[in-house]
Amino acid sequence: MADETKKRVVVVGAGVIGASIAFELQRRGFAVTLVDKGEPGRGTSFGNMASIALDFAAGSGPSTWRKMPGWLLDPEGPVWLRPSYAAKILPWFLRFLAAGRPSRLREIEDAGMSLSQQALGDFRQMLEAIGAPEMMTEEGCLAIYETEAEFAADRGISP
Ligand SMILES: Cc1cc2nc3c(=O)[nH]c(=O)nc-3n(C[C@H](O)[C@H](O)[C@H](O)COP(=O)(O)OP(=O)(O)OC[C@H]3O[C@@H](n4cnc5c(N)ncnc54)[C@H](O)[C@@H]3O)c2cc1C
Structure with missing residues (x-):
């Protein structure tokens, strides 16, 4: 009852x-x-992907901006935008670009990292409380790049 x-x-x-x-x-x-x-x-x-990432990469930044036009033109790309929505999304998009400034990126990544660390501890505690700690394993994550340039762009390394 x-x-x-x-x-x-x-x-x-x-x-x-x-x-x-x-x-x-x-x-x-x-x-x-x-x-x-x-x-x-x-x-x-x-x-x-069922992973809790402990390093945090912000979504905005020069490497993302450079790819954006190609993504928008690729029907299988990760970003798709209805043309009639373009004007409506513009204010958000400008804020997204501003969030990719190097100084702001660092702040966002630091905040994201501390949130991820907190999430890991909280999630572990929750699994223990429900008697299912084995549902989370701690392993590394393998990132595969086709070219050196892709790796450098992802890691923010200048060629
Ligand atoms: C491809 C992909 C990979 C990802 N990989 C990761 C990762 O590795 N690590 C990570 O941390 N995050 C990852 N994410 C993000 C993560 O999956 C989401 O942030 C998270 O699952 C969101 O959880 P949620 O409970 O908000 O949404 P959901 O899991 O979508 O739950 C929302 C629920 O609300 C219900 N619902 C919706 N509307 C109504 C309604 N009107 N009435 C009643 N019920 C409703 C839906 O049926 C659904 O069950 C990934 C996302 C994607 C798409």
Whole structure:
């Protein structure tokens, strides 16, 4: 029977984010209902690389900007934009470019790195609390580049 003394919360979306929020709220004493329009954990959280990266590369920056026109023209590229949306997205796009300035990039990467470190510890604690610590393994990550130039661009090394 539901405990009527507890505050009730509904969390919508049972991916990794919603499930983690629901778990934390329950741990803090709320009566939580987690709802999803489909099966839990079958959205983006199902089809990702399942890695927690400890080095953090910001999305904006000269190497991304240079690739952007080619991506936009490639039907299989990672970026696609409906032409009628171009004017609407412009303010966001200008902020995206500004975020790629070297000084700002460093700030973003430092903040991202500390967030990732925190996420690793939090995720480990959560898995232990639900009795599933074996679901996370700690391994390296192998990055493969086809050319020296690709490697240099990814690492921000001048040729
Ligand atoms: C190819 C790819 C690789 C990635 N690799 C990594 C990685 O290695 N490491 C990493 O940290 N991140 C990675 N990510 C990002 C990561 O997967 C997402 O940030 C994360 O899964 C988002 O979780 P979420 O719970 O917000 O979304 P989701 O997992 O998509 O969950 C949202 C849930 O909400 C439900 N929902 C949506 N609308 C409604 C509604 N109206 N009513 C009810 N339910 C609704 C959906 O059915 C879904 O189950 C990757 C992403 C992609 C696409």
